[in-house]
Amino acid sequence: MDTTSSAMARTLHLLAKHPDIQETLRQELRTAADEAEDADIPYETLISLPYLDAVCRETLRLHPPVPFTMRVAQQDTVISLSKPVTGRDGSRMQEIPITRGTHIFIPITTSNTNPDLWLEDAREWKPERWLSPLPETLLSARVPGVYSHLMTFIAGNRACIGFTMAQLEMKVVLSVLIQSLSFAPALRDSEIFWQMNTVVAPVVGKNPHPELPLIVTPVCADTG
Numbered sequence: 001m002d003t004t005s006s007a008m009a010r011t012l013h014l015l016a017k018h019p020d021i022q023e024t025l026r027q028e029l030r031t032a033a034d035e036a037e038d039a040d041i042p043y044e045t046l047i048s049l050p051y052l053d054a055v056c057r058e059t060l061r062l063h064p065p066v067p068f069t070m071r072v073a074q075q076d077t078v079i080s081l082s083k084p085v086t087g088r089d090g091s092r093m094q095e096i097p098i099t100r101g102t103h104i105f106i107p108i109t110t111s112n113t114n115p116d117l118w119l120e121d122a123r124e125w126k127p128e129r130w131l132s133p134l135p136e137t138l139l140s141a142r143v144p145g146v147y148s149h150l151m152t153f154i155a156g157n158r159a160c161i162g163f164t165m166a167q168l169e170m171k172v173v174l175s176v177l178i179q180s181l182s183f184a185p186a187l188r189d190s191e192i193f194w195q196m197n198t199v200v201a202p203v204v205g206k207n208p209h210p211e212l213p214l215i216v217t218p219v220c221a222d223t224g
Ligand code: HEM
Pocket: 003, 004, 007, 064, 065, 066, 069, 070, 152, 153, 154, 157, 158, 159, 160, 161, 162, 163, 165, 166
């Protein structure tokens, strides 16, 4: 499973579990489609629909398809910490010296869901958080990620080059699917497990191959 399809699968699963959010999104998309002169929602409108954008951002925040990655220090350095940690010998450290060649684990999900930055509801899926000003604790932390205070697409010279395209893909696919189809959890929903591969993928029970059962029903244009 690739990164964007992992994000899409997670978004559809969350929308299936949150029918109220799914319906709000459907109404936003249908209104935009009704106002469009062509059959499709124009690009400029699609990328600026606030609720669609919030749903995508919130999924990419809480469930980054690449949950962690590694880097190797190319030179000796010192990492400053925002709050002290206690070492094995009991000493309190405010910074960590790193020698060249050290492998560094980068916990993307942990940064994206840090309650010190995102406040106490950091581990909840709440698209509406993106419709209000973001917390000052987050803004002042200056997370280095290339996208939206998140580490989802990592940071620096080797950051993801495809993050704008990934969001566009998500928005195009969601706009088509959610307008005309309703998604609900399948009977086997409790057996779905999100496997922490390099790219997170849904599996069911003991079957190692990715699959995501959902109940999909057509919805008419004039019904909710
Ligand atoms: C939701 C979708 C995506 C996510 C979450 C994602 C995430 C990431 C992450 C975390 C990295 C850094 C990996 C590492 O160095 O350890 C990366 C690198 C990369 N991504 Fe993405 N990506 C996504 C979609 C895409 C798309 C659609 C493309 C291309 C159209 C793309 C192209 C690349 C490339 C070429 C790199 C390597 C950059 C380099 O090493 O200089 N990605 N991506």
